[in-house]
Amino acid sequence: MIGVSTNIFLFLSLMHNQSLESPYDLIFKNIARYIELTADEKELYKSFLKEGSAKRKEFVMLPGEITKYEYFVTKGCLKVYSLDRNGVEHVSMFAIEDYWTGDMASFMTQQPSTYFIKALEDSEFLMINKENFEQLFQEIPKFERFYRNLYQSSLVNYIRRTNQGIALTAEERYEIFLSRYPHVANRITQKDLAAYLGITPEFLSMIRSRMSKR
Amino acid sequence: MIGVSTNIFLFLSLMHNQSLESPYDLIFKNIARYIELTADEKELYKSFLKEGSAKRKEFVMLPGEITKYEYFVTKGCLKVYSLDRNGVEHVSMFAIEDYWTGDMASFMTQQPSTYFIKALEDSEFLMINKENFEQLFQEIPKFERFYRNLYQSSLVNYIRRTNQGIALTAEERYEIFLSRYPHVANRITQKDLAAYLGITPEFLSMIRSRMSKR
DNA sequence: CAGTTTTCTTAAACTACTTTATTTTTCCGC
DNA sequence: GCGGAAAAATAAAGTAGTTTAAGAAAACTG
Structure with missing residues (x-):
């Protein structure tokens, strides 16, 4: 950014x-x-x-x-x-x-x-x-x-x-993005965020479900 | 760089x-x-x-x-x-x-x-x-x-x-580095170059042997 | 130039992430 | 508020890159 x-x-x-x-x-x-x-x-x-x-x-x-x-x-x-x-x-x-x-x-x-x-x-x-x-x-x-x-x-x-x-791993990059740009994160789709993080939307979805289970 | x-x-x-x-x-x-x-x-x-x-x-x-x-x-x-x-x-x-x-x-x-x-x-x-x-x-x-x-x-x-x-894949990044910074590439070790490319020296070595076989 | 350390290579087992496919949920344009 | 389209979730099979380990080559140091 x-x-x-x-x-x-x-x-x-x-x-x-x-x-x-x-x-x-x-x-x-x-x-x-x-x-x-x-x-x-x-x-x-x-x-x-x-x-x-x-x-x-x-x-x-x-x-x-x-x-x-x-x-x-x-x-x-x-x-x-x-x-x-x-x-x-x-x-x-x-x-x-x-x-x-x-x-x-x-x-x-x-x-x-x-x-x-x-x-x-x-x-x-x-x-x-x-x-x-x-x-x-x-x-x-x-x-x-x-x-x-x-x-x-x-x-x-x-x-x-x-x-x-x-x-960093994709999961770490995701967490950093959320904490650093929360106001951006909740204006964009996961698909676009995945494309920013350099991963597929499917894998971001997996990360999210993994994180929510903790 | x-x-x-x-x-x-x-x-x-x-x-x-x-x-x-x-x-x-x-x-x-x-x-x-x-x-x-x-x-x-x-x-x-x-x-x-x-x-x-x-x-x-x-x-x-x-x-x-x-x-x-x-x-x-x-x-x-x-x-x-x-x-x-x-x-x-x-x-x-x-x-x-x-x-x-x-x-x-x-x-x-x-x-x-x-x-x-x-x-x-x-x-x-x-x-x-x-x-x-x-x-x-x-x-x-x-x-x-x-x-x-x-x-x-x-x-x-x-x-x-x-x-x-x-x-890009690691192999592509390696080739780009070689063509863009040839004068740097031949002054540094593969280990250091691997750490720049974000891969292990072992994998760089693999890439090189794969490339030389073509 | 000999001994030691560091680097490089090779290879097999492993992991993070992708691909493909299907289903469910959300969203937005009318 | 409804219908269609896009986004998100889930899951199974596949791939790029890692890990570990061990031997070979190169390169410093005395």
């Missing part, structure tokens, strides 16, 4: 009172974790963003496309995944409110993506394209610092997940 | 003619991938670094310690690894010349590390401590950009490795 949510409680309060927060309030709070923006800078940044949305089951991105945007989810839940050569689905991350997502490799290198991004719920997000992303660093150099910190946190999470994938 | 080597050929030329390059030339070339430093800035940066070395089989870092430094390898090869609760070794990365390494999570959060760093060959490196790391961004803000880019590349590599770990 790359995106590094600012704060679970912020997200929970949003759940109960979504209309009070605009999508921009959420993204500014996210950015304020690492840098402070002046009112002018906020306006400029806002002008670099585009609003997007997708209904449940709609695709936000398809493999083969050159990734145009990085996404910041303001409502709903996106699933980022790919298919291996046997057609088996592998989920790279779930992005809920306050998470950044996209295909970073494709966005950075402008090579075709190998990922699908699909909305699991009716979703809304803010998007920044490659030109604006580059421009951002020219206009507001502080953003170098923001992204340096964002990527730093993401890396720590990825390193952890890589090592877990190698060192 | 996190560190993102600038250039294999640079490294190869170093192998043949090490005395001509100082460790600082190497790190400045590494940094020049993303930002340009003035002579003054180079001097200042140099003053933030410390030189270190370790003989073959010596430990550079032990678990339990709070990580003091990030390391840039200028000679030799370091192995970053941890032990799981069964005492099985899991290699997180090999760092050769021109690679950055360390325990980023521990360095950033100043929590005790869970990693060993051990020299596989007589090695030399440059180190930056946490205070100087923070200071660096105050004194030379350009470094935000450098690290933003460095972390970006590392993330792309990590995302790739995570997905490979889940989607």
